[in-house]
Amino acid sequence: MSRIYARKSGKIGWIYVYHNKLPNPVSIKTLESLTYAFEKLSEVDAIILTGVGKSFLSGANIADMLNFNYSEAWRFSACNERLSDTIKQCRALTIAAVNGYCFGGANDIALACDLRVAKADAVFGHTGAKIGILTGWGGTYLLGKSIGTKKAYELFFSAKPINAQKALELGLVNKVFDSEHFYGELKQFVQRCLSRVKEGRGILNKIRLIS
């Protein structure tokens, strides 16, 4: 399974997802660990979720899902509910720093965060239609709200990956940073956000409730 590392650096909490062979797949265990990491970093002002290596996160391991029946698929979908709720209830501003491939349910996890930034060579894809499923972690709702239902339908229907620039044009991400200086630019971006965190905290939870 993918490993989760969490660390605190001043007022910023970092959560890293890492797998030594696969592109950071998300299993039920990964979701539980991510939830735990978000809960543990409750005292910071901003939490950055990112991946290690060439991927941010990818969806579930296809081999694990192949023989799911209705109940198993239901449980797999439901287990993300706690992570989404935890992210939503976070005191901190949550930022998905998409450092590479972001496929399937990983997009739903990124959309659960308050802001999304991407490395210039990041790739986004809702490829469920290629494997005969639809997304199960809130994406049909969150992506529609984020970029509009027609454009969201197109991404799901075509299952074609898009690059970071296209994601920015669609409104899927808030910023795209140069690949070579990604983490440097990300830190500066987060520092700018933190300079307004005191003023923003009161309204953050209300913004999260806007549907």
Added chain:
Amino acid sequence: MRCIRIEEFDNIDEAVVLIKMEDEPTISLAEKFIDMVDESLKTIVLYVSGKKSLPALLCMGAADLVYINKNTELCIKKEEIGLINDKFLSVLSGIMNRYILTDLIYTNRTISAEDALRLGMANSIAGYSEILARFKKIDNPPFAVKLLKRIMSINSGLKEKDARFVERMAFALSFCSSDQKEGMRAFLEKRKPEFKGR
């Protein structure tokens, strides 16, 4: 994929239907189209060109994917304002916010193709031949895409918590389809899937 005119929408078997709208449909045809799309599990792709008004806007709101020609201009004529009932309002609100709709009704605004794209009313601006070529290449979509259409339509009117619940049911249901098994096997075997739509 099949290409038709809007009048021919009934009795189509294909999972993906491309409709080329050159002439403005009547309001009654647009209403019939809305009802048929609402009940259909097909993916409806609409191609719009030229000057169009309320009936075309309604069809755009009902369709799943909308592509427009660069010469497209959209408006609501004065005599059409009185025809906008609750059902039409609901359809129009799917492609524009209330401020744009008010603008169209009260200021006689015309929306250009660029504006329509920027406002999220269309997926892209393209020539018909380009869209035709793009959709001709599309293979039969899986059962999950049929579910997706309904789920996105239902979820647009729900709160997040309820929308997640509906999505979860559809997600679990997609695992009861032969297309899910075929799709995942094809992925693992590094080959192209052959979906049956069930």
